[in-house]
Amino acid sequence: MAGSAGDTVIAPGAPTEPPSAPAPAAGGLAIRVRDLRKHYGELEAVRGIDLDVRSGEIFGLIGPDGAGKTSTFQILAGVMPESSGQVSIFGQTPLEARATVGYLTQTFSLYVDLSVAENVRYIGELRRLSLDEIRERGDRYLEMFDMLQFRDRLAGRLSGGMKQKLALVCALIARPQVLLLDEPTTGVDPVSRREFWDALAELSGTGMTIVVATPYLDEAERCSRLALMHEGRLHDTGTPAEVRQRPRLRRIRVRTGNLEAAEHILEGIDGVRDTQRFGDSLDVMVDDTAGGESIASEALAREGVTFTALKPEAPTLENAFVAVLRSIGGEIVVPAFPFDSTRDPVERGAVAIGAYGMRKSFGSFEAVRDVTVEVRHGEVYGLLGANGAGKTTTIKMLCGLLEPTSGDVELTGERGSLRSGAVRSRIGYMSQKFSLYDDLTIIQNLRFFAGVYGVPRDERERRISWVLEASGLEGREQLMTASLPGGWKQRVAFGASLMHAPSVLFLDEPTSGVDPLARRALWKMINAMADRGVAVLVTTHYLEEAEQCNRLGFMAAGEVVAEGSPTEMKAMMRGRLFEIIVDNARVATLALREALGHDRVSQFGDRVHVQSELPVADATSEIRALLDRARVEVLRIEETTFSLEDVFIDVVHRSRDAAVAEAS
Template structure:
């Protein structure tokens, strides 16, 4: 039937048992996904996005309701449905001890692709993903972005009529994300494929033709990105105050009544107000003489936040970190992190070569790069988790190569993936880390109480950490990293996979720490988060491409066609320039 939707949910519900209680993941849901388009499934953590996709793929059975995929009843004929769709979950099952080619062959066998059809499809997929030179490489030795592209290629070995992508671009650098999107749209164009994807990147949602907004298992809205953002016209603004600085300005604006959202955007702060019309900020911030405000074009992210965020939201409790030092944030005075000619070799291969930078007290410093650029290796050496092959690394005034244990006692570390003990409760994890950092009993008790209150973990104190929602896992990991009040906090892609509401809360806490004098070194693939950094370096092929403030980097790519470039524009531009130079030299 022409024009029939590719996916239909009618009154679908699904609940799970958690801690002795029944938790609804999908609650009497009605949705319709149009055929031949790219639709985005958007919502905060726990909204039901993954459950919806697993139900659509026939991997879960609903408690009630009807699900039709490509006109077929999923409950009656799950195998027919599964033979017509492609599903790439958050953690796609690549076999890391097999080569790229062997993974393709394995999934072609699973999907019943005839041998005569394989070679042409392989060539097309390898060309699209840029993996043609790496077919003999083990999957486990690919970068994160390359693994995601291989996972997508394996899913597409047999072109499905419906493609389900569950956060396929999480943890992937902007260049690889753009390439993944190009692959997806090519499938829609060339094969008439229907695509339903979930994503934590709201700029990606804006590229979708249709958006389905979920919250607590229910549909809050559905339509084009513009249908969500247009009602906010007259409620979005950009504010600047050079004398105050973007970080302090954001903190103060977030407490002004009538402001739903305040987020750093470039060198300004973007506002979403509860009502149309500008807020009288001069009356609210009378001590800021250079305050300016201009109207901004509304985008989908504004609508997402305005829909989900409560009008009156309490700010995070003050964070106890290091006491503010005598220096202002920046690189003046004694640096808290000093790196000179840092090298890391694996045999004859240089993963990091000649990296040099300094980070001052109370500074937020970003370490950015494409997947495989060497930033994680650099990060792990600075934390003392990986030996340095050559060069000098000083943290908190201590030589990391000569006084590693003393230096590590001044550091806090939050890993990219949740690395606490999932079978221990929240309190047991906090108690363990307090003991590991050498806190005495009285101090341990005080700090655990602080963590439960400051991170609003009291209601989960006796819950196994593995059962926490993702946003609360992030809170617990950060609390554990701060138990000993470190001078320096290392954050390795701390918001990967976390929804925008949780990311905003996270950065409010980071700003408070920086204001108290804690030095923060962060890696991230969210380019909008790079705007929170005072300075940053961008790496490629183990070397530093450039160093400076976000404003300095964006200024390099300002033009008549692009008068207000974003950090993503700057990042992609720098990587492309580097790649062109490498090609010219080869």
């Protein structure tokens, strides 16, 4: 199988003896797509894409829900014919190449009442492998993914991340050359996501070609190369570093106590290309760093807004994608709110949601133990936690859907009777993707929510048309809700939860799966609500959303184990984070892990992140020495800032270690 990929032709109809990994030499072309199109009736899901995926790379297809990612994958996997265009996988059509392609769909088809080993065996037998082969390969991959000790556990009892990895083992059992993963980590918490991506890096090290679709930009960072997909087209292709640098914009991060005013001042002045607000900082996009810094500081000083820091930072993938989307005219304008204040007057800074020593047990299982949380009016609070950390139970108790076993809960000034209609008419609630009735039209949904929340009759039409305007659906209100793509639906649902001018908002992953511009529009509205004194509680396990919150609470094992602003959370991390750019990231990762421990090293595409508690000089010399011994050339080492994901994973690991220590 050596040689360039172009001449690796397997005759059509040849026996489907699985080709042996490793696949053709890295760097050759694995997938070649030219002018690919796909129509469903009138809808054009894929509108002419060109794509080259090299052998052995992790290629990311990044785009929001409804961008055409799944259609592209189904064509590549040979399960759906293209409308027009050419696709070749190692020189074969997708249909011919089916035996060499492993495809993981969004919903994994694991058998939850079979054990891990039985699942692997079943899939292997379907592929007509001998039992010995199945056992040998299965054990090898299970070992690679750190799952060998769970061979006899029922698949239904695995954690989300492990389920994903098992599905991956099942897809690998037939030794594909190409792995197609369609949003493999949707609904998976950050810890499991990192595990999963570590497994992918491992695989790509063996020469496997991996194409992965994801709506999340933090995952995009871990790809070798990526392409941005939007409305059926590809817009920007390259390595993460190339894509980040392409818009030639510089990012300046402003920290100030008055984000609202700062954004208002800097928005639209000369020399500022764009502003974006986060939970405790403001990003200002400018053409060059020095000029931008002086423009911003002067403007803020002129208006009397004090800031604590104003420093240039490297642009992010999100900055790049926003620039691309803007250039193709995807800007969303949020109309002014149809009401100035909440229905019931609120006092900024007063406690809106409070839990004091709140506990919940289900039988002998303690889902939530001793949670104390206060969310104030005018604040956006983010509650984060791995799956099973007790986050859902906590939120249910906070909004009154569930009675705590013990402890006090306070909601909009009420204690005890949280289930009263009066309390609930002051609350807006949006659960992820379930908020609207799919079998009603948009307008019927809006009329229903306006009616049931008792929006005054003479106000109803005005507020409904505001929601339609804010979600860009004017004139299309008679559409069935089911036919709306995710991002639109989320905006309608969000608007619907605001119509009665609530004082408290509960939002569950409000912006997951939407494109960066839609996400910005939504956060603009959320911030506007907070500016009016609304208390906002967001639950999520997407750290892009967490960055938007003023304050965060991390939950692990039923407790809030860390609390603070995004910046404070990152400052809590012990040690420093180093980003190392090397010629062989795979070898470097393995060598560093060997010496420093598994949890401290992760591979991000062509870079490696290493966490160290040593002083900068000692740490860099240690890393250099280790890599030297492994014969890896270090191109650059620099200290970088921890991401919230790093913090999150650290918090979870620490609480797990504490639990182990306690048990022994």
